[in-house]
Amino acid sequence: MNLALAQDAPPLRVEDLSLSFGGNQVLHDISLHFRPGEITGLIGPNGAGKTSFFNCLTGLYSPQKGHILLGDARLEHTAPTERAALGFSRSFQHVALCPELSVIENVMVGLDRQSKAGWIDAFLPLTRGRAERQNNRALALEALTRLGIAQQAYESPTQLPPGMLRLAEIARAIVGEPRVLLLDEPAAGLNSVETHDLSVALKSLRSPQLVLVVVEHDMDLIMDVCDTIHVLNVGRVLASGDPSHIQANPEVVRVYLGDDDDE
Amino acid sequence: MADFIALAWAGIVSGCLYAMGAVGIVLINKSSKVVNFAHGNLAGLAAFLVFGFTAGTFGQMTWAAAVILTLAIMVAVMAVCYLLIAPLVFQSDLTSTIATLGIGLVVQGITQLLFGSNVVSLDLPLPNWRATLGPIRVASYDLAVLGVTAISIGLLYLLIERTRIGIAFRAVSANPFASRVCGLNLRGVHLFSWVVAGLLGLVASLLIVPTTFLSSTSVSSFMLQAFAAAVVGGFNSLPGAVLGGIFIGILMNLLSFYIAAEFTNTYLLITILLVLNIFPQGVLAIRGGSRV
Amino acid sequence: MLSGAAPVSDQSVSASNTNALAQHDRKGRWVTGIGGGACLLLLVILPLVAGGYWTFTLGLCFANAIVIIAVSFLLRYGGEVTIGHGVFAAAGAYTVAMIEKYFGLSLLASLPVALVVGAVLGLVFAFPSRNLSGIYLAVATMALALALPELLLHFSAATGGYEGLYVKLDALPGVPKSLQRYYLPLLGLILVVALLAHFRRSRQAMALLLIRTSAHAAESFGVRRSWARLSCMALSGAIAAFGGALLSFSSSTVSPNSFTLWTSIFLLVGSVVSLYSLSMVGSIIGGLFLTLMPLLLAGAGDWVPILYGGALLAVVLGVNALPPKLRARLQGVRA
Secondary structure (H helix, E strand, O other), X not given: OHHHHOXXXXXXXXXXXXXXXXXXXXXXXXXXXXXXXXXXXXXXXXXXXXXXXHHHHHOOOOOOEEEEEEOOEEOOOOOHHHHHHOOEEEOOOOOOOOOOOOHHHHHXXXXXXXXXOOHHHHHOOOHHHHHHHHHHHHHHHHHHHHOOOHHHOOOOHHHOOHHHHHHHHHHHHHXXXXXXXXXXXXXXXXXXXXXXXXXXXXXXXXXXXXXXXXXXXOHHHHHHHOOEEEEEEOOEEEEEEOHHHHHHOHHHHHHHHHHHHHO | OHHHHHHHHHHHHHHHHHHHHHHHHHHHHHHHOOOOOOHHHHHHHHHHHHHHHHHOOOXXXXXXXXXXXXXXXXXXXXXXXXXXXXXXXXXXXXXXXXXXXXXXXXXXXHHHHHHOOOOEXXXXXXXXXXXXXXXXXXXXXXXXXXXXXXXXXXXXXXXXXXXXHHHHHHHHHHOHHHHHHOOOOHHHHHXXXXXXXXXXXXXXXXXXXXXXXXXXXXXXXXXXXXHHHHHHOOOOOHHHHHHHXXXXXXXXXHHHHHOOHHHHHHHHHHHHHHHHHHOOOOOOOOOOOOOO | OOOOOXXXXXXXXXXXXXXXHHHHHHHHHHHHHHHHHHHHHHHHHXXXXXXXXXXXXXXXXXXXXXXXHHHHXXXXXXXXXXOOHHHHHHHHHHHHHHHHHHHOOOHHHHHHHHHHHHHHHHHHHHHHHOOOOHHHHHHHHHHHHHHHHHHXXXXXXXXXXXXXXXXXXXOXXXXXXXXXXXXXXXXXXXXXXXXXXXXXXXXXXXXXXXXXXOHHHHHOOOOOHHHHHHHHHHHHHHHHHHXXXXXXHHHOEEOHHHOOHHHHHHHHHHHHHOOXXXXXXXXXXXXXXXXXXXXXXOOOXXXXXXXXXXXXXXXXXXXXXXXXXXXXXXXXXXX
């Protein structure tokens, strides 16, 4: 559907974003630019404000100051459901799949926004609703295949290990061909094979129609897939640049990567 | 105007009783996220126990002895009720709320088995005294209600503000997860709220009886007033529950006098719906909290 | 390691896997199909064998089962408990009786009206609490259940007051009344179960189930909480009114006495006893429990609430004590 527009997606920009809870300032004047066609990584030590920033982007938190812009549209006061309508999609740090739905059904919810079947289709076996359901099922299976978990499509999430659940969640996030895709620690809980599948899948998602932002702790994955990386530290942007640039930045190495080497 | 003042005064008196019911519901909801639909049935049983101990079914005790004995029994009853639903509380607040309905049914059935379905009379041991203050007629009953409510709520305030269990209660109702991590005994706090709610229910039901009569369903029929009071107060605030009770008391009195007396529950229904629409977080709400 | 080849082999494996699954599914479907068909046949021929008393009681049981499904639906899809569903049943029942009284039309004409009335009533009551937690809805429905008798008695010219109204007209002319009162609720129950089974696979059902477990996730895929609350309540109200309409037809009378707060609480008990089932078997078990218990305990009325309450607690606590896997299967969590 989005391909039909055949236009580059607008970039996602954040200007002077500040967020505080009570007297505790979590984000200080953050300005960042996320370009379509790129994979942008967001890293930083624990408590850097990554997840808070993310929740501002998705609308769970409303920042006290600053703007979030998709193209020219200002979004900072737009509700999460309306952002979804604009093409925002996300995965969650804590897996949020419904245990009563099979994996593929959970993924199909990601297509809800674009589906047209009404209440009559819901109750009566009419051809239009059935065709849409089959189409959605095929799309969901394709998304699961892309992440290498098509075999588990008809299982219940309660029966699957955490790594697969996370992949299923990412499948749900990508199935609706979003314009902005926000992944919150997609590799947490994955084993090395799954992480590899994930990085292949993420690279294959790169398209001029998609702004893709990844928050992640797995440095190898981030360095592997990202075109641009922003480093947050105590609520401020510490550095921005491509992976080699970030790896060479002494400041970043000190506050963040350095900690890892100490182990 | 004279009517209005007299009605408002009477409304405050009955509102105190609704407030005590509402405080019990809110206490339990705050500590364990369970809505106790058995509250009215339990309070009704308590009133009947006092009746049983004073009027001959079980004995012929003095009022003081009967009330103290019933208080002790209610502590045990509430503890049993909580222990019944205890396995469910951390699993699902929905299931535990449903379970309270089961408890309510059982308690209702036991009340009917023990005391029958007939109306009985239970007189409070109050001096027969009245006075007139302008448009207001004050009876010893009114003063007793105000006094007992003030003492009960005051004791509850001290309990919550000054004692260890009260501090634990506040911590648990603010953040159950963090309290658990800090090693607070959630079960203990839950049990505390159930027992306190049961005792408040006993006091309220004894004071309600003179305004109506005592039958197996008469006390639980005041449940809706208590729930409405809790909704007006935001369902999660103890001061809100007290003010909500008094508000409901006055409002119901005015409506039944100026419009018609037969529609009490309909008024309550409309009040609940209006309050939910206009003040979704309760009239006393502190804005900015997350919606539950 | 095999990044090039892996997706291809994955696909073929998944294809054969789904094939096997489908075969297994088909076999299972055959077994349940034959079993279900046999049971249905038994229900269809039952009135020809059993006496009038049983035919009458089972008719009521089917109608009750529909209302119980309405309660279970709200619990399953909305995650909300209602103690006012007697009111929605009453709305359906009184719709039927009043359409007969004022327009002389039979059940077949009033059933669709009852559905609409139930849905609208559901919307009206869900609306004020559309953004709040479910307890507010429960309290509002409880108030509704208590207010209903007051309103019915006040408008006694239309509602017949204490006495209530009679439903006398045949829905199907020429068929013996006792059979109509049996087969129409049975047909209604089959219809409701079939429609809900289809509904389970719809996008709306999946969205409702997701928002129940994870509101944030559902919202970020464009599913609104207020939408979920309103649609669940409207559907549940419509089903309950449908059941209530059939209940009035089967019992041939409606009165405030049959729709008190107790009715609503008992309906919830029935739903719990059926394990919130939306199936034929489960709902009929709930319906039987609700219809037969008072008859069996006719001599010991005070034991009815104890028994109902005890059954509710036993089921809730018993299910909770089961190992999680078994519990999940009982509650219908399956792929």
